[in-house]
Amino acid sequence: MAQRTVLVVLFDDVQSLDVTGPVEVFAGAEKCAPGTYRIRTASLDGAPVRTSSGLTLVPDQALTGAPEPHTLLVPGGQGTRSPDPRLTDWLRGHGPRARRLVSVCTGAVLLAAAGLLDGRRATTHWAYCDKLARDHPAVDVDPDPIYVRDGHVATSAGVTSGIDLALALVEEDVGRDVALTVARHLVVFLRRPGNQAQFSAQLAAQTACREPLREVQQWITEHPGADLGVESLAARARLSPRHFARAFLAETGTTPGRYVDRVRLEHARRLLEDTADGVEEISRASGYGTPEAMRRAFVKALGTSPAEYRRRFRPAPVH
Incomplete structure (x- = not known):
């Protein structure tokens, strides 16, 4: 089984759980099945970023030198409200090269700004669905599910739903046994299906x-x-x-x-x-x-x- 590179994009005012939740899932899968995933993090210039909660994250490298990923993961957070144009340009140029394009929470806003969601069904955090639909009418925004998959593009509602989506991807890549082991370790449900509503x-x-x-x-x-x-x-x-x-x-x-x-x-x-x-x-x-x-x-x-x-x-x- 070929190792899959997961590249996580970092930027100032990113939401920390949008990053760490999926990363813990993929890292847990790598521990269960060595050689499955290689996780890399990168910011525009390779410098540390400060999350919206005040934590500092140190990326592995700059985006310009990042490896071509199998899975490109774009988290959300306050930093998506006024993103650096260089980040949008990088996503526009490199997003189509990824075998799998994933966003967590308002990371969908960055993908939409880069034109990567045009003509696709997508979701984001319920509080931003209306704005995403208004600002990007070419995107078919569905405000209900916790995550949506349209071809090789997957978008999630945010926060814990990023963990749900990551578990679904691990189950698809490696199998249910590994995903179940990771879910048990994280003390979460193995699988909340993507069509489950954001609200109970x-x-x-x-x-x-x-x-x-x-x-x-x-x-x-x-x-x-x-x-x-x-x-x-x-x-x-x-x-x-x-x-x-x-x-x-x-x-x-x-x-x-x-x-x-x-x-x-x-x-x-x-x-x-x-x-x-x-x-x-x-x-x-x-x-x-x-x-x-x-x-x-x-x-x-x-x-x-x-x-x-x-x-x-x-x-x-x-x-």
């Missing part, structure tokens, strides 16, 4: 201010298979159904029914991805009752059936 149902909705409503939100999350009708939830909150529905919408920004739908879909997706349970068992555990009801929910929300979703996003074991 609990984060996408606002947290209710009043304690009874917060308790109901938690109850829904922990008991997706229970009776989650408005009457039952209202009784748990000790409110009338009408008062409960109005208060829930006012404090969370969504109706009880929509919140329950999203929690159940999220729960079913996790079971399809992470377990070997049958569709009928999962439909009951997730509150759908029948496989047909779950199938209709999946088709409506995701455009695919539960069986096809599992085929796509639950990888076969690597022996």
Whole structure:
């Protein structure tokens, strides 16, 4: 197996975790399977850079003398807001040469500025998706997933999603066993699929201010298979159904029914991805009752059936 060079671009005000998260994943894979990865870091002139959190990172070399990489990784951070034009020029000239082009967080902004995302689907941190779409209309910006892969280009939502993307790349390059070992060492999930939303149902909705409503939100999350009708939830909150529905919408920004739908879909997706349970068992555990009801929910929300979703996003074991 040929060694893959991973070149990480550094610049002032880079976000440190966007760098160190993926680097730890690739370095962990190299320890498990020596000769797999060669990791290099480089800044424009080879000088140390100061991250947005105040840490100083010392690169291996200058970008001008950096080896041609298999994987070119561009992190994000405050430094992407007003990047050095020399960096954008370097990416424009060298990005197309990489076998794999990867960005973390607002590193996608640098790739877009260099014209490397034109005509491609991409994502970035949720707070910058609208701006990326406005500034670069040739880029098909998807604000929902934690990472997106379009051909040899992969973009991620930022921070911990850079670790998810790096683990997915390691699994592709070296196999599931190595990726699993690295994930266990880092105490993270082996694989959050790229299509997973940047926000869970609990984060996408606002947290209710009043304690009874917060308790109901938690109850829904922990008991997706229970009776989650408005009457039952209202009784748990000790409110009338009408008062409960109005208060829930006012404090969370969504109706009880929509919140329950999203929690159940999220729960079913996790079971399809992470377990070997049958569709009928999962439909009951997730509150759908029948496989047909779950199938209709999946088709409506995701455009695919539960069986096809599992085929796509639950990888076969690597022996």
